[in-house]
Amino acid sequence: RNLITVASPVDMHQSGLTGKFLSVVYKPAQSISSMLNVSLLDMPAKMFHVPGWVSSVAFKLTNPIGSVINSYEKFLNLWDREYLEESLTMSKWFDDMVDYPGETIKDMAVHMMINNRIASGAMRIGQAKAQFNKIACSILAFAGESDNIVSVKAAHKILDIVSSTDKEFCIAPGGHAGVFAGASAPAHTWALSADWLVERSDKR
Incomplete structure (x- = not known):
């Protein structure tokens, strides 16, 4: 019924210097992978552990x-x-x-970071395909004001790829972990989340 995301890296190509680097290497990486018929996904998972x-x-x-x-x-x-x-x-x-298991890091590196699949609105997970435009529930998204890992733009992208009409975005104090576990989190992220959920919960 309701969905809350906290500092979620939806658009990896919008996260600071790392994002700029990923957006630059995306097309060359695709070309090299196609020409040589190789992929990071073919490499042993233990190399990414x-x-x-x-x-x-x-x-x-x-x-x-x-x-x-x-x-x-x-x-x-x-x-x-x-x-x-x-x-x-x-x-x-x-x-x-x-x-972090190697298989997880490998999939993240290819699908989320280089190919930026979540930002495009769909991503394959195993044999299934996640299509984010099928999400239509109420959604509240948070970003960290001083987050050096997931920028405000990267976290805000979630609102662009879902079909929800009831959606809200908040910038909370703290870095990537501080948003949900820092000293200011109880009075900001969690208090706002609680109030938001109360308004959208079944009153019966």
């Missing part, structure tokens, strides 16, 4: 200053148990990220 610690380091490098500030704020709030519980929970999530 990303260990959890690599993801953890990559996330932290997107905002190195923020990591330092976060440690400093913990020191300043040693007396605040609630603050420390929230902050340490978030830190643990960043420190103990799970591995």
Whole structure:
């Protein structure tokens, strides 16, 4: 009945420098793949496996200053148990990220990043084909104000490819993870989501 997306990378070619690079290499990559009859999808999945610690380091490098500030704020709030519980929970999530399976990364690299299939409105997943214009439910989409991974434009694209008439877009404080798990998330992303859902829930 209702759908909420949070910092979802719908248009990968609109995400900062990485997006510009992907949009530039898209056509050459297609030509080379066609001429040589090769594809990244033919390569062994183990070559694309990303260990959890690599993801953890990559996330932290997107905002190195923020990591330092976060440690400093913990020191300043040693007396605040609630603050420390929230902050340490978030830190643990960043420190103990799970591995990304190679097959998943391979599909993401080809279909989502290089070919930008979601932004085109349809993407094949296994033997099935997802067609986003068949989505007609109420939709609320969020983007992170300082997200270095998924830009505001990339997240906003979801509203262009669905058939929904009741749709809303919000920019929330924080980076890619901060939008849903940062200190401001409860008062922004989740409070707005709760109010939005209440208005669209069955009152019976």
